[in-house]
Amino acid sequence: MNGKWNDCFLGLKIIQFLIELHLEVDSIKMDEEPERAKRWEGGYERTWEILKEDESGSLKATVEEILFQAKRKRVFESHGQVRLGMMRHLYVVIDTSRTMEDQDLKPNRLTSTLKLVEYFVEEYFDQNPISQVGIITTKNKRAEKLTDLAGNPKKHIDALKKAKDSTCGGEPSLYNSLSLAMQTLKHMPGHSSREVLIIFSSLTTCDPANIYELVKTLKALKIRVSVIGLSAEVRVCTVLTRETGGSYHVILDESHFRELLMFHVKPPPATSSSECSLIRMGFPQHTIASLSDQDAKPSFSQAHLDSTSGGPGLSMGGYFCPQCQAKYTELPVECKVCGLTLVSAPHLARSFHHLFPLEAFQESPLLLHHTERFCEACQGELKDKSVFTCPSCNSVFCVECDLFIHDTLHCCPSCIHSRSAP
Amino acid sequence: MKLNIEGLLVYFPYDYIYPEQYSYMLELKRTLDAKGHGVLEMPSGTGKTISLLSLIVAYQREYPLEVTKLIYCSRTVPEIEKVVEELRKLMEFYSKETGEKNNILALALSSRKNLCVHPEILHANIIVYSYHYLLDPKIADLVSKELSKKSVVVFDEAHNIDNVCIDSMSVNITRRTLDRSQANVETLQNTILKIKETDAAKLKEEYRRLVEGLKEANVARETDIYMSNPVLPDEILQEAVPGSIRTAEHFVGFMKRFLEYLKARLRIHHVVQESAPQFLKDIFEKVCIDRKPLRFCAERLRSLLRTLEIADIADFSAITLISNFATLVSTYSKGFTIIIEPFEDRTPTIANPVLHFSCMDPSIAIKPVFERFQSVIITSGTLSPLDIYPRILDFRPVTVASFTMTLARTCLCPLVVGRGNDQVAMTSKFETREDFAVIRNYGNLLLEMSAIVPDGIVAFFTSYTYMENIVASWYEQGILENVQRNKLIFIETPDAAETSMALEKYQEACENGRGAILLSVARGKVSEGIDFVHHFGRAVIMFGVPYVYTQSRILKARLEYLRDQFQIRENDFLTFDAMRHAAQCVGRAIRGKTDYGLMIFADKRYARADKRGKLPRWIQEHLTDGSLNLTIDETVQLSKHFLRQMAQPFRQEDQLGLSLLTLEQLQSEDMLQKIAQIAHQA
Secondary structure (H helix, E strand, C coil): CCCCCCCEECCHHHHHHHHHHHHHHHHHCCCCCCCCCCHHHCCCCCHHHCCCCCCCCCCHHHHHHHHHHHHHCCCCCCCCCCCECCCEEEEEEEECCHHHHCCCCCCCHHHHHHHHHHHHHHHHHHHCCCCEEEEEEEECCEEEEEEEEECCHHHHHHHHHHHCCCCCCCCCCHHHHHHHHHHHHCCCCCCCEEEEEEEECCCCCCCCCCHHHHHHHHHHCCEEEEEEECCCCCHHHHHHHHHHCCCEEECCCHHHHHHHHHHCCCCCECCCCCCCCCCEEECCCEECCCCCCCCCCCEECHHHHCCCCCCCCEECCEEECCCCCCEECCCCEECCCCCCEECCHHHHHHHHHHHCCCCCCEEEEHHHCCCCCECCCCCCECCCCEEEECCCCCCEECHHHHHHHHHHHCCCHHHHHHHHCC | CEEEECCEEEECCCCCECHHHHHHHHHHHHHHHCCCEEEEECCCCCCHHHHHHHHHHHHHHHCCCCCCEEEEEECCHHHHHHHHHHHHHHHHHHHHHHCCCCCCCEEECCCHHHCCCCHHHHHCCEEEEECHHHHCHHHHHHHCCCCCCCEEEEECCHHHHHHHHHHHHCEEEEHHHHHHHHHHHHHHHHHHHHHHHHCHHHHHHHHHHHHHCCHHHHHHHHCCCCCCCCCCCHHHHHCCCCHHHCCHHHHHHHHHHHHHHHHHHHCCCCCEEECHHHHHHHHHHHHCCCHHHHHHHHHHHHHHHHHCCCCCHHHHHHHHHHHHHHHHHHHCCCCEEEEEECCCCCCCCCCCCEEEEEECCHHHHHHHHHHHCCEEEEEECCCCCCCHHHHHHCCCEEEEEEECCCCCCCCEEEEEECECCCCCECCCCCCCCCCHHHHHHHHHHHHHHHHHCCCEEEEEECCHHHHHHHHHHHHHHCHHHHHHHHCEEEECCCCHHHHHHHHHHHHHHHHCCCCEEEEEECCCHHHHHCCCCHHHCCEEEEECCCCCCCCCHHHHHHHHHHHHHHCCCHHHHHHHHHHHHHHHHHHCCCCCCCCCEEEEEECHHHHCHHHHCCCCHHHHCCCCHHHCCECHHHHHHHHHHHHHHHCCCCCHHHHECCCEECHHHHHCHHHHHHHHHHEEEC
């Protein structure tokens, strides 16, 4: 096989080989602590109602319990061996109606939402490198495409940044947004997962026709619609998501909103009827012509040709499509010339853990562990009342490390260590 | 599942049971054991019907000699259908569990098209029908008088039972009634003439029978075959029909005279109110009609109609009404009042004289029921305060209990809004009713709520006139226009067809995400019979306290009577009546444990202990001091928070063990102790 020509099929072997790489990439990116809204900005809370005194009249026990629960608060949904829709085509519909001016999210719903969606887009491509996203906004009873379905996060993020200055007004239209998304999604290949994620702030929708007819069509086209509500549970969304197999959540506050959005980063289980197929992909290497090479000339990237925005577009090096030699500066991308999906190997590796998630660690009270006084990972003293044990290597971890391992690392450091040791 | 309720094996056709259902069955069993009457309050949507049915059916099977029949009275046809549906499930479960063929016969009387005349139905074990079949003396006599003494009678949704009793005994006579009676009398006369020519013997035979008197009926009553009928008082059974109305012609003449007298009485220009004895004295002086023949009127007419073999009795409803009135007015000297009004209050210029013969004592109509049947159960979602029903219905219950709803999450959120954002008190009090600031604040409340509550909102006003005034004022202030940007607005009207149309469209708007507000009236059709489950009613707003229109003379007379006879103060009764209607209205939003809804009481008076204390316990226990006398802003904050909380995923597993029990969970000691606290003895 030619050194430049890394054309191969998505296979298990490569993924296994690349896991080490992936580890390096991910562990650098530390998850910053989600920023909680300021106390005075939050809603009206009755915090005193949660507190209960113990027998001696002390509140200490409940306070500790609450803190502990907050740390553990996340969904442990290991699908086990379920087929996942790894290749996703997702339309994010953002409601930009009058209600988005509400200030219960700071500074207002629109700004807060756009900021989170930006973050979401980044995460999404990070975790789903071979997937695409498009953004639709809806206001004044109309729906507009902000960006088309594409695999380049930069374009979306630019568009989202620009949208911050737009005004909100009128009512949203679920029907128009969905049919706009449907027009594109229905042409997507059968093996891809077709999804729509609606961020819905309003409590009403203004539709030109009966939305339940549209729901039937969506269901027939296997388009999965999920909704994140910003204010309250609306009936039509309940039905819409239930019928199409999506999820419906309503946010409590900003950090919950972020959590719910992140929930959509993970690829959903594939519907049983979606096709299986092998996908042809190219793995181009980044080549930079050395300065000494007199023949080297800066060239345009194919992706920049039709983009109106962006810098000069001329650069020395880049990724060259293994099939047609078209140049791109960023991956992943679908080759404009020959249509080949171009990805880099670390990208693919990142999707790996979705298919083989790390098993949940067993929670047990600290009292049962006399021998281990320190966490295997951070070497800190075990203080919380529960500890977590890896089922395969029996190492003990604290809560923080357990979270970090499952959310970010996706493999048990102790297991890896024992394996690589000679 | 199979339950053991104090030694009684009860088949319960579901895998899970609510703790309050268990508690309810316990109380019910104790009532049946004591062979007494009971008043039980349990919130709607917690499975009252199935608890009642499964326990009583089990009791019947266990002690077939003690309880022979279950008579289940409900209010409307859809409710009857619901009962039958549950019963069917129970029967299926029985035959599945015991393996034997179903030997219980149930009968539902809903409408004429479902009528069955098979003689076997007389032996039905369970009868489901409307209140009127038992309470209305005109119908009860046809349908219910042969029911066995050892029956258990259940009145479901009985919070309005006193009004049903009163309505069934009251008579309103207008000019039209008199005209139609006149026509009826003419027909009778002609028929009598005809019969006389063809079959004179028949009339003679009737005459002979009347001389004999009503001995037959008397014998029947003494041997306890029939239930007594309030229109057929005891005394007249002992006597023969008086000679003055014994022959058919004489009776017709007598009726003519009576009608003429009534017509004369209706020709007045001022309001007259008098008692029954006064009326009798007047009639004797003016047209020489004695008390005695009047008392036999109803029975005599019935006999005549039978003799003349008139098939369609419905044609003679007018004259039957008049004869019933004659009997009632001459039988009861107490508990009734006669009011003759020359015109309606609203249209003083149009002459429309009405004679109200109004019953003021609900115990008269229901007395035979309590006397005849060994156990009568009165139950509803809203019966608070519980002690008042035994007082106004004049009976002595052995169990009086209120059950709360055990909840895994607080799915109801009662809030009392007392002030606007400008601190002006919100109230529908008469003095400030026209106040511009109050109306504006009410408008603001609706506007704010329409922006944050999803799908459907139901708003109740105290009366049609009040609603008209407020809505007109909102229109002028531009509030309606703003509300309409959030939701569509529908209005209930006194016209039934219009209202059902509005309701249909309202539900459609809730269903497809447009969102809607239904403006309706407490005591109206919407407030009583229609459930707003889930998205059809996420919030109920009660604008003002729904006091009954106190200027009505009938009501005044009734209040006076209550004070004199039952020592119930006017104000207590009015508040009780207002609060039970308010509870009914706000209760529309919650129809089960998976449902959720806001209950907004928009009047500062609700915060007062005398009002608050009269709400059902299951609402009261969620009405904390923190949710009283709020401003609109505070209400909006609390509501937003509540709606977000409720929108979080809620599954059956969350309820299990708390508000939903399996058989094992039910049998644990802890749970049994908890259950004991659910029932609250009044």
